[in-house]
Amino acid sequence: THNYRITLLPGDGIGPEIMAVAVDVLKVVGKKFDIQFEFQEALIGGAAIDATGEPLPGSSLDTCRNSDAVLLAAIGGYKWDSLASHLRPEAGLLGLRAGLGLFANLRPAKILPQLIDASSLKREVVEGVDILVVRELTGGIYFGKPKGIFETETGEKRGVNTMAYTESEIERIGRVAFEAAQKRGGKLCSVDKANVLEVSQLWRDRITKLAQEYPDVELSHMYVDNAAMQLLRAPKQFDTIVTGNLFGDILSDAAAMLTGSIGMLPSASLGASNPGVFEPVHGSAPDIAGQDKANPLAQVLSAAMMLRYGLNESTAADHIEQGVLEVLQRGDRTGDIISPDMNLLGCRAMGQALIQVL
Amino acid sequence: THNYRITLLPGDGIGPEIMAVAVDVLKVVGKKFDIQFEFQEALIGGAAIDATGEPLPGSSLDTCRNSDAVLLAAIGGYKWDSLASHLRPEAGLLGLRAGLGLFANLRPAKILPQLIDASSLKREVVEGVDILVVRELTGGIYFGKPKGIFETETGEKRGVNTMAYTESEIERIGRVAFEAAQKRGGKLCSVDKANVLEVSQLWRDRITKLAQEYPDVELSHMYVDNAAMQLLRAPKQFDTIVTGNLFGDILSDAAAMLTGSIGMLPSASLGASNPGVFEPVHGSAPDIAGQDKANPLAQVLSAAMMLRYGLNESTAADHIEQGVLEVLQRGDRTGDIISPDMNLLGCRAMGQALIQVL
Numbered sequence: 001t002h003n004y005r006i007t008l009l010p011g012d013g014i015g016p017e018i019m020a021v022a023v024d025v026l027k028v029v030g031k032k033f034d035i036q037f038e039f040q041e042a043l044i045g046g047a048a049i050d051a052t053g054e055p056l057p058g059s060s061l062d063t064c065r066n067s068d069a070v071l072l073a074a075i076g077g078y079k080w081d082s083l084a085s086h087l088r089p090e091a092g093l094l095g096l097r098a099g100l101g102l103f104a105n106l107r108p109a110k111i112l113p114q115l116i117d118a119s120s121l122k123r124e125v126v127e128g129v130d131i132l133v134v135r136e137l138t139g140g141i142y143f144g145k146p147k148g149i150f151e152t153e154t155g156e157k158r159g160v161n162t163m164a165y166t167e168s169e170i171e172r173i174g175r176v177a178f179e180a181a182q183k184r185g186g187k188l189c190s191v192d193k194a195n196v197l198e199v200s201q202l203w204r205d206r207i208t209k210l211a212q213e214y215p216d217v218e219l220s221h222m223y224v225d226n227a228a229m230q231l232l233r234a235p236k237q238f239d240t241i242v243t244g245n246l247f248g249d250i251l252s253d254a255a256a257m258l259t260g261s262i263g264m265l266p267s268a269s270l271g272a273s274n275p276g277v278f279e280p281v282h283g284s285a286p287d288i289a290g291q292d293k294a295n296p297l298a299q300v301l302s303a304a305m306m307l308r309y310g311l312n313e314s315t316a317a318d319h320i321e322q323g324v325l326e327v328l329q330r331g332d333r334t335g336d337i338i339s340p341d342m343n344l345l346g347c348r349a350m351g352q353a354l355i356q357v358l
Numbered sequence: 359t360h361n362y363r364i365t366l367l368p369g370d371g372i373g374p375e376i377m378a379v380a381v382d383v384l385k386v387v388g389k390k391f392d393i394q395f396e397f398q399e400a401l402i403g404g405a406a407i408d409a410t411g412e413p414l415p416g417s418s419l420d421t422c423r424n425s426d427a428v429l430l431a432a433i434g435g436y437k438w439d440s441l442a443s444h445l446r447p448e449a450g451l452l453g454l455r456a457g458l459g460l461f462a463n464l465r466p467a468k469i470l471p472q473l474i475d476a477s478s479l480k481r482e483v484v485e486g487v488d489i490l491v492v493r494e495l496t497g498g499i500y501f502g503k504p505k506g507i508f509e510t511e512t513g514e515k516r517g518v519n520t521m522a523y524t525e526s527e528i529e530r531i532g533r534v535a536f537e538a539a540q541k542r543g544g545k546l547c548s549v550d551k552a553n554v555l556e557v558s559q560l561w562r563d564r565i566t567k568l569a570q571e572y573p574d575v576e577l578s579h580m581y582v583d584n585a586a587m588q589l590l591r592a593p594k595q596f597d598t599i600v601t602g603n604l605f606g607d608i609l610s611d612a613a614a615m616l617t618g619s620i621g622m623l624p625s626a627s628l629g630a631s632n633p634g635v636f637e638p639v640h641g642s643a644p645d646i647a648g649q650d651k652a653n654p655l656a657q658v659l660s661a662a663m664m665l666r667y668g669l670n671e672s673t674a675a676d677h678i679e680q681g682v683l684e685v686l687q688r689g690d691r692t693g694d695i696i697s698p699d700m701n702l703l704g705c706r707a708m709g710q711a712l713i714q715v716l
């Protein structure tokens with residue numbers, strides 16, 4: 001028997017509903033593959049603010065550190081939008097990433113044949129799209145200093161953030177990306193804005209040098225504005241993409257939306273030694289929270305990513321992913337991915353359908 | 359008779375070919391509407407580097423200043439890609455923007471019914487799309503200091519750029535955007551990353567305050583990652599978008615690509631007092647340069663934008679824009695927008711077709 005301690009961070013909005021489904025799925029799969037999970041729950045985001053005044057209490061971070069992997073649902077909501085920025089739910093998420101040193105964010109965007117019509121792009125443009133965005137997650141403009149709102153000599157305010165990368169930060173995320181590309185289609189596209197930004201010139205230099213160590217990976221470079229265009233024009237040209245924190249935020253969301261079903265997309269955030277955090281790409285959807293309407297499959301697939309990348313239990317991960325495909329094949333759909341002639345299910349019912357299949 | 363002195367900056371790649379068409383069109387329209395153009399040509403980009411060693415010689419900037427409007431084609435090419443960044447073609451473009459104080463970049467992305475099938479998005483998603491992106495052009499991370507590649511205490515390199523905006527910079531571009539929205543659909547969406555960046559928080563505050571002066575404009579705010587998704591998911595929700603330099607670079611290219619025909623899209627860059635610069639959204643396309651294959655219509659429509667926004671000659675601008683629609687209606691197409699049953703024309707032939715119609 002393998003034993004793992006898993007920290008659950010249900011967070012806000014639809015978070016608790018979809019987390020409940022993922023936990024049920026993990027239990028079923030655990031039984032099947034002789035894996036024992038010990039679940040411990042902690043507060044983050046708006047839920048933590050309401051309970052403790054802080055978006056990431058120190059005790060939550062400790063609980064996460066003291067586990068083998070962290071499964072996060074979603075954070076945020078209108079309710080906390082007017083708080084000062086360091087007290088908002090998002091600050092909890094950034095604190096978690098920094099606190100666990102999760103420098104590598106893996107965001108797959110794969111078109112499922114069953115859901116191809118959900119895309120706003122033409123079938124022939126998106127059919128077969130299978131992109132992995134590797135986003136740097138603990139550096140760049142998200143954390144660079146100086147930052148803040150300062151007063152200028154003339155007495156007006158000036159907002160400042162700093163986009164910075166050191167060579168070792170670039171190399172570290174570069175290695176993750178080259179290794180991921182090796183296991184995938186062997187193509188890596190590094191995205192930057194080296195025709196304008198010095199930080200991108202260093203990025204491009206360092207990634208280019210690193211390529212010598214990965215002769216089996218075909219490296220290309222693209223400017224971020226062009227990448228946004230190409231994702232829309234001809235997404236099949238991409239295999240693995242590596243980029244900085246801000247560009248990765250934008251491009252991974254665009255790549256996700258290509259699929260038309262971001263309620264289906266998981267992500268993994270990994271560091272060097274601490275446990276990884278696994279979470280859906282979608283947000284907390286406060287408008288449908290508590291109504292049993294949410295799509296739990298991105299959360300379930302995040303649990304599968306946790307098994308694969310966080311716990312090295314890829315057989316169990318495969319089993320979950322297969323199950324999700326089967327449920328879709330049967331025609332079961334939540335509201336966000338419904339189409340004519342399919343069965344509309346709520347969040348809980350979708351979970352039950354999946355467990356039946358598993 | 360109205361007299362205008364126009365500076366032509368043909369630049370690199372396909373620049374000279376498409377510029378020649380635009381100049382012919384301006385001459386024809388000038389005759390018709392009793393407008394006299396005095397054209398003066400200057401060097402920029404790779405062409406300037408080859409001739410003078412600099413991407414924007416002082417004399418070029420002087421020539422531009424000393425004119426009523428500037429018509430630019432395109433700059434850049436592989437040939438100059440390995441030069442140091444301050445000697446590259448792009449530096450000439452940035453120098454022109456800064457030198458003329460062109461803080462407002464207007465980038466329309468409008469789907470033409472004749473070209474709707476060129477889009478990679480489904481017809482029902484893009485039909486009727488008509489977006490204006492108002493991008494701040496002389497501030498933000500493109501120009502913020504400190505910037506450069508520095509050595510850290512541990513001896514490794516660190517690349518740094520600074521994203522900064524003052525209140526007055528935000529207000530200035532905000533006014534342009536609110537006024538543009540007033541003349542359009544009355545809706546303005548301001549895009550930022552205020553959940554992470556302080557510079558965006560100041561941006562959002564200032565734009566929100568400014569909205570009080572434009573009660574007839576409906577203002578909304580959106581995070582940049584969500585905006586990238588929404589442009590792809592449901593672009594019709596947007597009317598006018600206002601955003602900073604970097605986000606505008608990315609989003610205006612994505613918006614342009616929605617149309618599927620960036621060979622058709624013009625742009626305008628305006629300042630407070632100096633002449634404006636009008637140029638196509640597309641690049642210099644070195645791979646097809648000199649082959650008479652380029653689509654000259656974005657350059658022609660840039661000349662129309664010059665008439666409208668730079669010279670206040672909107673009747674003449676209307677006439678050109680009508681002419682372009684008529685040529686498309688006849689079925690004339692360059693290679694980039696060709697579809698079955700249409701007439702394939704080269705760059706020059708497209709120009710002649712247009713002049714016939716005009």
Ligand SMILES: CC(C)[C@H](C(=O)O)[C@@H](O)C(=O)O
Nearest residue numbers: 090091093094249553554583
């Ligand atoms: C909520 C926000 C801080 C976060 C980010 O910008 O990283 C989100 O957009 C994401 O991509 O995980």
Ligand SMILES: CC(C)[C@H](C(=O)O)[C@@H](O)C(=O)O
Nearest residue numbers: 195196225448449451452607
């Ligand atoms: C060529 C480059 C410097 C430029 C920019 O980033 O502004 C271009 O992408 C544009 O949008 O005009």
